[in-house]
Amino acid sequence: MNRFLNKIFVVTGAAQGVGRRVAERAASEGATVLLVDRSEHVSSVADAIRSIGGDATHFRADLETWDGAEQTMAEALKRYGRIDVLVNNVGGTIWAKPYVYYEPDQIEAEIRRSLFPTLWCCRAAAPSMIERKSGVIVNVSSCATRATKRVPYGAAKGGVNAITTCLALEVAEQGVRVVAIAPGGISAPERMIPRNNSKRTEQEEIWLQEIYKEAAEMSMMKRLGTLDEQAGAILFLASDDASYITGVTLPVAGGHPY
Numbered sequence: 001m002n003r004f005l006n007k008i009f010v011v012t013g014a015a016q017g018v019g020r021r022v023a024e025r026a027a028s029e030g031a032t033v034l035l036v037d038r039s040e041h042v043s044s045v046a047d048a049i050r051s052i053g054g055d056a057t058h059f060r061a062d063l064e065t066w067d068g069a070e071q072t073m074a075e076a077l078k079r080y081g082r083i084d085v086l087v088n089n090v091g092g093t094i095w096a097k098p099y100v101y102y103e104p105d106q107i108e109a110e111i112r113r114s115l116f117p118t119l120w121c122c123r124a125a126a127p128s129m130i131e132r133k134s135g136v137i138v139n140v141s142s143c144a145t146r147a148t149k150r151v152p153y154g155a156a157k158g159g160v161n162a163i164t165t166c167l168a169l170e171v172a173e174q175g176v177r178v179v180a181i182a183p184g185g186i187s188a189p190e191r192m193i194p195r196n197n198s199k200r201t202e203q204e205e206i207w208l209q210e211i212y213k214e215a216a217e218m219s220m221m222k223r224l225g226t227l228d229e230q231a232g233a234i235l236f237l238a239s240d241d242a243s244y245i246t247g248v249t250l251p252v253a254g255g256h257p258y
Helices: 017-028 041-051 066-080 104-114 116-132 151-174 202-218 227-238
Strands: 008-012 032-037 055-060 085-088 135-140 176-183 249-252
Touching: 008 017, 008 066, 008 116, 017 032, 017 041, 017 055, 017 085, 017 227, 032 041, 032 066, 041 055, 055 066, 066 116, 085 116, 085 227, 104 116, 104 151, 116 135, 116 151, 116 176, 135 151, 135 227, 151 176, 151 249, 176 227, 227 249
Parallel strands: 008 032, 008 085, 032 055, 085 135, 135 176, 176 249
Antiparallel strands: none
16 A cells, blocks of 8 residues: 555654554554654664665654654754654553542643643644645544543543644634544554653552453443554544544544443
8 A cells, every 4th residue: 555655744643652653553554654752762663664675754842842843843854854644652551540549740740741842833834735725634632531530641641632623613714624633542552762760569550450441341342443543543534535634533442432
C-alpha cells in the first residue's frame, strides 16, 4: 500500500509505543516521517526505519512547552516545506490512584503532560496548513475520560476531545481536517522511559493493576488492544479514505463506553 506516498508526517511521542508504530507504518506506506520526542531513543527509531528503506528523520523537543512545539513545526517546514499530517501522540497517565491521593503538583503535571503538547502542537502546525488549504491533524485522546483512578489524566484527555471538535469547526472550510482516536487499554512492551521515575509503593502497584483490569473488563471484547489496532485507526483517519471525516473522536477500545 502507498496511501502516503509523498506525504510529510510529523509524529510526536515517537520513541516508543503507539507513536513509534504509527511512524513505522506510515513510512512503510510511502510517507516521509519526522519523528519527535524528548527522549534520545527517538534517533534509534528513525535509524531503524531507514535501515529497512523508510524515509525518516528525528527531532528532539519538549512538547510540554510552546517553544518546543514551535521549534518542531518550524523544523518540519524548514526540512520539507509543508506538513501534510500531524499525529499528536504525546501524553499518558503518570500516576494511577484515587483522586483524593493526588498532590496539587501531580495534578498539574498530568495536565501538562497530556493536554498541553496537543494544544501547543495544534497551534504551531495549523497556520501553515491553513495557508496551504490542506492538512490533517490526528490527536490521541483516551477512553479514560470514563474511568477511575485517573481523574487529572481524564480531564486532560477531555480537553483533547474539545480541541479536536473546536479546531475542526474553525478550519474545516480552509481544507484542514482535525480528528482523534480514543484508545482503551493497550497491551504494549514495557516502556523504555517510565512516565513516573519514582518507585511505586505496594498500594500504587495495586491501583495500577486495577486500571488495566478495569480497561479489559469495560471492553466488550474483554481484552486490551494492540499497538497495531491503534496505529491502524490513526492511519485510516490520516488517509484520503477519511477525507469526509472531521471533528470526531473515534473510540478504539473494543466497545469500551466513551
